[in-house]
Amino acid sequence: MKLKLSLILLLASQLGRAQDMKFARKMVDTLTSPYFWGRGYTNNGMGKAADFIAAQLKSYGLKPMAGKTYLHEFNYPVNTFPGKMEVAINGVALVPGRDFIVSPDSRGVTGEGKLVQQDSTHFVDAVNRIMVTLETKLTWSAEQTVLDYTVIQLDKKLQTTLPKTIKVDIENTFNPSFKAANICGVVKGTSHPDSVIVFTAHYDHLGGMGSKTYFPGANDNASGATQVLSLARYYGQHPQPYTMAFIFFAGEEAGLLGSKHFTENPLIDLKNIRFLVNLDLEGTGVEGITVVNASVFPKEFALLKQVNEKGNYLVKVNSRGKAANSDHYFFSEKGVPAFFMYTLGGIKAYHDIYDISATLPLNEYEDLFNLLLKFNEGLMGK
Incomplete structure (x- = not known):
């Protein structure tokens, strides 16, 4: 009987992992499809992606971070090439x-x-x-x-x-007030709702250059958006003692504009954020990950390293200092403890037409997902 039970549990675990990878691949394929046109400034690419992500969060049972909408709107000027x-x-x-x-x-x-x-x-x-x-x-x-x-x-x-x-x-068209939106959802904590762990990723990319060419942005950053969607889906089904918050930023490629807007117009009290993890360029990982702000928050980095070694998730977790290279930055400047994690190794496509889903391996997607789950448990003292 024990042998049969172990076999059932093993098969269930393998099926769950297969389903998770199927979900991840489907999300990356979808976000890089021509319909979203590079999640940028022509063909309403960014707007379509925002609506899609908001619908995903609703389907996972997440609540809007503030009010009745998941969208946190703002605008900025941008040069575009629609024709x-x-x-x-x-x-x-x-x-x-x-x-x-x-x-x-x-x-x-x-x-x-x-x-x-x-x-x-x-x-x-x-x-x-x-x-x-x-x-x-x-x-x-x-x-x-x-x-x-x-x-x-x-x-x-x-x-x-x-x-x-x-x-x-x-042909170019200068838009002095392009309308964009961050997408923000939460799963309320069961016992410490005022303590918040935040996951972020930018969902925007470069969009199209002319009417026939677009930049899919698989690794940058359909991969990070997909990982945050995976975490949102999991925590929607498994509420935690702390509130889990999820923010998908627009305007990152134009200068970290979405995260800057959020920190200047926060929908949650920034002082309540226990920790923030920003995910960008998450599609590889054969050489491990690098953690920006690791030297700024040595206690949390030590916890992350300990969790990784115990679970044998990634081959290496590299430390890096402060850097203004992704959406964690403006949070850190406001005193929010935060990491920015990016994967290493594999494909070299970046900000070009070759950053496509078909060649994005996602080879450490599951290990990174599990590392983050265990890291959260440590943050919450579980």
Whole structure:
């Protein structure tokens, strides 16, 4: 009988893990799909993603953090590229995202002209106010301002000759007040509801560059958003002594804008936050994780290391000091104890069209999930 019971428990455990991985893969696939168009500034990508995440939190039984809505709205200026994105160099049409990107603060331009070489990597069409650069990697971003010229970055590995002529048709639209929203939900604590543990991740990415090219953002940061959704789903079914809070930030790619807005307009008392864990770039992990603020909060880092060693979850947990490199930062500046964790190893795609779900391994998704559960137990003194 004991043998049968052990076998049943083992099978149930394996089935649960398989279901968790199926859930994770489904979430990453969904968030990186064309429907969400890079969760950015064109085709209502970010708005669609916000509505989707809010619906997920509701389905898990979470309550809005404040009022009747999960959305914590704000706005900011941003430069966008919703339409034509056509570039030809030396008479050869280039493919957006693969062959070139435009600097995200570029103005739109239509015209053709000759390029004058400035140095080994810079070429200028002074008439049309265009600069062409040769880059080892095409890395896009989001900008809140617009230049009075246009910068076009070429992948120099794909250029067989020096750029001499250019023809362009690029459309931009500057939005002085783009409407965005953080998504915020809670599971109220059973015995210490005023003590709060917070999990955060940004759900926005770069959106589209033109009408035919978008940046899926699988590792950055569908992976982190998925891990926080997984935790929200778990704690929705398993309330804890402390309140568990979940925040999905918008505007991270434009400058940590969502987290800055939340800390300046908090929906919960920041002094009640026992600890905050921010998750970004969570899709790999074969070389472990790095923990920003580890040296700032040595007691909690020691607990995390102890939990990891006991559970044998990750091969390494690296310490890093203070850094303004993700959404934990403005919380730390307000006195909130916080870690930012990111995984190491594996794929190198970042802020490009190759950061896709199909090549995102999620190989330490389960181990990180379990590490965080046990870390929370330690924070709550369980």
